[in-house]
Amino acid sequence: MAEPVVTVRNLHAAFEDRTVLSGISFTAYRDQITVIMGASGSGKTTILKHLIGLYPVQQGEVEVLGCPLHSADQERLSDFYRRIGVLFQNGALLNSITVGENVSIPLEQNTSLPRPIIDLLVDYKLKQVHLDHARHLMPYQLSGGMHRRAGLARALALDPPLLFCDEPSSGLDPVTLAGLDQLFLALKKQLNMSMVIVSHVLESVRRIADRVVFVHEGQILFEGALDEAERSSLEPLQRFFHPPLQSS
Ligand SMILES: Nc1ncnc2c1ncn2[C@@H]1O[C@H](COP(=O)(O)OP(=O)(O)OP(=O)(O)O)[C@@H](O)[C@H]1O
Ligand SMILES: [Mg+2]
Incomplete structure (x- = not known):
């Protein structure tokens, strides 16, 4: 059985009465690259900020590398921060x-x-x-x-045994992007790193993802293997993986 590195249970988040995450649950596993994807504004960065302890858990449970972020004291959190790596977009x-x-x-x-x-x-x-x-x-x-x-x-x-990245590929040309993806794959293989990466760049997701967590309007619409996600008949996934051609 693959070992979980991230377990989220029934996580809710609201900002000034506006619900952003409506009770989401998902798991990310050791030695895998889990990609969180979904449309702009769906809640991906908000999820990531909960996973790295930047946003306090308002309701639900978030366990990362065995640390329960919803109930950990400061000492445990300090130890947790030393065991994760974080790469933001810029x-x-x-x-x-x-x-x-x-x-x-x-x-x-x-x-x-x-x-x-x-x-x-x-x-x-x-x-x-x-x-x-x-x-x-x-x-x-x-x-x-x-x-x-x-x-x-x-x-x-x-x-760190676990790396979090928010949109590491946006703004890069295709060749540079492919190089960065190769680097992620090499880190996974050579250093046995697990990763949770937010991305909406399809070519990159297809190269690196072992598992996909698809967020839609603050809910998890799909969690599983990339090829299953690509074959899903759910409309938001269809739109994402097989975008209609724009008419000019
Ligand atoms: N600290 C906050 N205060 C108020 N609203 C917030 C806060 N953090 C996130 N939100 C809101 O949550 C919603 C989801 O934002 P989020 O940044 O998670 O989206 P995203 O899926 O990462 O989008 P993008 O692909 O554009 O980066 C947005 O409407 C945003 O305004
Ligand atoms: Mg974002």
Whole structure:
């Protein structure tokens, strides 16, 4: 039996009386890439923010890597934060320091390793994302794809067993996008990382997804294998996987 890394049960979320998540439940498993997909505004980022402990659980249960986020105390949450990696869409690097310094931040804040070891680890992380040459560059000197990979190197700094990414592929050209997807697949295979990735880029989803969780208007419409999702007769999935050609 595959081991769950994320278990969500009956999660509700409302902001100022507006319901955004209406009692959703789903599971993501170890050694798999689970892709959360759905239309804009359906609630994908809101789900992800609950999974990384950024939004408190208002109602329901969210268990990630064995940590019950709905009931964990601060000590347990601090331990949890050290065991996950997070990559947001813009990479969210600090602009005033180099790429290498950005990657070293989690190591400085969460370990007591001496400087020479941190430097070695930073080199290693940058190598993992094919950015060995970019250590001394400033974030503004990076292309979009390099920026995304630098954010990934920082997210990987503490060797998290579980990585969360929100729309890592948006805004990238097809070749850069394929390179980033190869990187995700390599991390999964070589480092046994599990991932939960929000994406609406179909070509990318087809390359990386082991499992799909499809969100529609704050509900989970489908959860399962990619090929099943592609064959689903549910209208929102049909529209997503087989979009009608636009007439000009
Ligand atoms: N902190 C918040 N306060 C108020 N409303 C919020 C908050 N967080 C999310 N929402 C609302 O929840 C809804 C879903 O937003 P969410 O960002 O989860 O969508 P999404 O599926 O990620 O969309 P996109 O594909 O465009 O990124 C939106 O209407 C948004 O305004
Ligand atoms: Mg979003």
